[in-house]
Amino acid sequence: MSNTFVVRLAQASNLQPYEVIAIDGACRQTRQVAAKTYLSRAGDDAQSFPVILAGWAASYQILRNGARQITRLLLPGDAFYLEPVHGPMGGEEVTTISACTIAHVSQPELRSAMAALPAVGEAMRGYAAMENAILANWVVNVGRRDALERIAHLICEVHYRLSVIDPELGSTMFFPLTQDDLADVLGLTPVHINRKLQQMRQEGLITLKSRQLTICNHARLAQIAGFDSLYLCPRAAGAQMPMPAIAA
Amino acid sequence: MSNTFVVRLAQASNLQPYEVIAIDGACRQTRQVAAKTYLSRAGDDAQSFPVILAGWAASYQILRNGARQITRLLLPGDAFYLEPVHGPMGGEEVTTISACTIAHVSQPELRSAMAALPAVGEAMRGYAAMENAILANWVVNVGRRDALERIAHLICEVHYRLSVIDPELGSTMFFPLTQDDLADVLGLTPVHINRKLQQMRQEGLITLKSRQLTICNHARLAQIAGFDSLYLCPRAAGAQMPMPAIAA
DNA sequence: CGGAACATTGACGATAATCAAAGCGAGTGG
DNA sequence: CCACTCGCTTTGATTATCGTCAATGTTCCG
Numbered sequence: 056m057s058n059t060f061v062v063r064l065a066q067a068s069n070l071q072p073y074e075v076i077a078i079d080g081a082c083r084q085t086r087q088v089a090a091k092t093y094l095s096r097a098g099d100d101a102q103s104f105p106v107i108l109a110g111w112a113a114s115y116q117i118l119r120n121g122a123r124q125i126t127r128l129l130l131p132g133d134a135f136y137l138e139p140v141h142g143p144m145g146g147e148e149v150t151t152i153s154a155c156t157i158a159h160v161s162q163p164e165l166r167s168a169m170a171a172l173p174a175v176g177e178a179m180r181g182y183a184a185m186e187n188a189i190l191a192n193w194v195v196n197v198g199r200r201d202a203l204e205r206i207a208h209l210i211c212e213v214h215y216r217l218s219v220i221d222p223e224l225g226s227t228m229f230f231p232l233t234q235d236d237l238a239d240v241l242g243l244t245p246v247h248i249n250r251k252l253q254q255m256r257q258e259g260l261i262t263l264k265s266r267q268l269t270i271c272n273h274a275r276l277a278q279i280a281g282f283d284s285l286y287l288c289p290r291a292a293g294a295q296m297p298m299p300a301i302a303a
Numbered sequence: 304m305s306n307t308f309v310v311r312l313a314q315a316s317n318l319q320p321y322e323v324i325a326i327d328g329a330c331r332q333t334r335q336v337a338a339k340t341y342l343s344r345a346g347d348d349a350q351s352f353p354v355i356l357a358g359w360a361a362s363y364q365i366l367r368n369g370a371r372q373i374t375r376l377l378l379p380g381d382a383f384y385l386e387p388v389h390g391p392m393g394g395e396e397v398t399t400i401s402a403c404t405i406a407h408v409s410q411p412e413l414r415s416a417m418a419a420l421p422a423v424g425e426a427m428r429g430y431a432a433m434e435n436a437i438l439a440n441w442v443v444n445v446g447r448r449d450a451l452e453r454i455a456h457l458i459c460e461v462h463y464r465l466s467v468i469d470p471e472l473g474s475t476m477f478f479p480l481t482q483d484d485l486a487d488v489l490g491l492t493p494v495h496i497n498r499k500l501q502q503m504r505q506e507g508l509i510t511l512k513s514r515q516l517t518i519c520n521h522a523r524l525a526q527i528a529g530f531d532s533l534y535l536c537p538r539a540a541g542a543q544m545p546m547p548a549i550a551a
Numbered sequence: 552c553g554g555a556a557c558a559t560t561g562a563c564g565a566t567a568a569t570c571a572a573a574g575c576g577a578g579t580g581g
Numbered sequence: 582c583c584a585c586t587c588g589c590t591t592t593g594a595t596t597a598t599c600g601t602c603a604a605t606g607t608t609c610c611g
Binding site for chain 1: 316391439445460
Binding site: 234246 | 557560
């Protein structure tokens with residue numbers, strides 16, 4: 056049941072889930088993976104790619120000096136290792152953050168589905184475009200926002216992405232990133248993360264304890280983050296997207 | 304003649320150019336665009352997407368405080384506005400950096416080509432994956448490298464990408480980014496860029512004057528940048544990729 | 552109970568930002 | 582042909598955000 060992936064594809068391509076549900080048939084097996092497990096590309100069947108059904112994972116790079124930078128948070132519904140990348144720009148690894156349920160989608164069957172149903176190919180391209188947009192936002196985040204804004208933006212982004220998959224999601228959510236993880240996501244140090252988190256707690260923005268995050272003041276958080284929750288999407292206007300209830 | 308784009312697609316998907324050349328037929332018109340021109344998405348025919356044939360462009364975001372972050376350098380062979388992105392993660396603009404020659408590829412014809420030739424669809428997915436890899440590298444760059452390393456890495460990356468399109472490319476190249484542009488690419492201030500550039504010149508790493516960049520010591524530059532020019536690509540092993548002559 | 556992973560605190564240092572001014576260089580117009 | 586201007590680069594002085602190092606608390610889990 057790659058349900059979550061279907062939802063993401065539909066969201067990314069602005070199609071209806073039933074137009075994309077063909078993916079579901081290509082889902083071959085599902086496995087449980089413990090937290091902090093290294094997911095090797097080689098280990099997986101090269102003829103399939105993994106989709107997160109539940110839990111969090113992350114793709115990252117390690118620099119020569121040992122520093123780690125997480126490049127992408129993989130939330131329920133996200134797929135990875137979609138296509139191998141050749142040349143010097145490759146080199147990403149993937150690890151689980153929390154325990155995960157991971158499905159494997161058959162590449163050959165997916166290819167057949169894309170050949171038969173144009174909507175499936177379109178959905179996959181839309182998904183890739185969404186990944187791109189998220190990454191571009193991340194560059195902006197890390198490049199031009201200070202520590203407080205970065206953390207706020209990350210929280211808004213994660214909340215938004217989770218709420219697409221789970222429309223019932225309220226202001227409290229599972230948030231398995233340690234402060235060390237946060238540092239590696241945001242390009243900061245754990246110590247600095249700690250201090251800014253405390254500041255955010257003092258200002259009544261969030262609550263974060265034992266992997267439970269509560270957004271206490273979403274309006275202000277989004278304002279600090281510069282996160283356009285009310286973003287008006289011209290092409291999607293009128294379309295019934297699962298717009299989350301994160302409006303002020 | 305969207306030649307450059309064909310080369311990039313082939314490189315990204317590890318296919319041969321002749322397998323992808325069908326794209327060429329979908330190229331409808333070509334136009335000249337002056338430097339520092341804003342390229343609006345609405346202005347372009349929604350049924351086509353632009354490809355840079357010559358010159359440099361960039362996609363960027365502007366923050367509320369007026370800061371600009373360039374998220375992607377668009378070099379010859381790069382396409383943009385491939386797919387619209389819905390939701391709060393969108394919001395990218397594109398501008399030219401130098402004067403550009405831009406081709407427009409017909410989306411409907413491309414869709415037909417993808418339906419008829421699986422290799423074309425594969426190439427497009429490979430291209431999207433490459434974009435992703437570049438963006439992920441950028442996140443690493445901005446998140447975990449200091450100013451000197453960032454500049455060095457940018458130069459290595461640009462040189463690599465240009466050399467894929469132009470195998471004849473030597474150590475001197477057209478480099479139209481001003482120091483202000485560089486700052487917006489790398490998430491720094493122009494003043495700081497200036498100082499680090501001088502340092503690099505003093506150390507005999509590069510020469511940069513009137514938009515001409517020369518890499519004087521590629522080995523050391525790549526070493527500082529942590530740029531794996533000798534990256535061994537397992538899946539591409541044996542494949543005759545246009546590997547640039549940037550080895551030490 | 553004990554240990555490991557995670558969070559918190561403090562003192563200090565360094566990289567990069569900010570502010571402001573001056574220099575340079577290419578193209579323009581008188 | 583020479584001043585003039587505009588965009589870009591360079592420089593200096595000062596500030597601040599964030600990093601580093603190191604120690605102490607705390608929570609969770611077997």
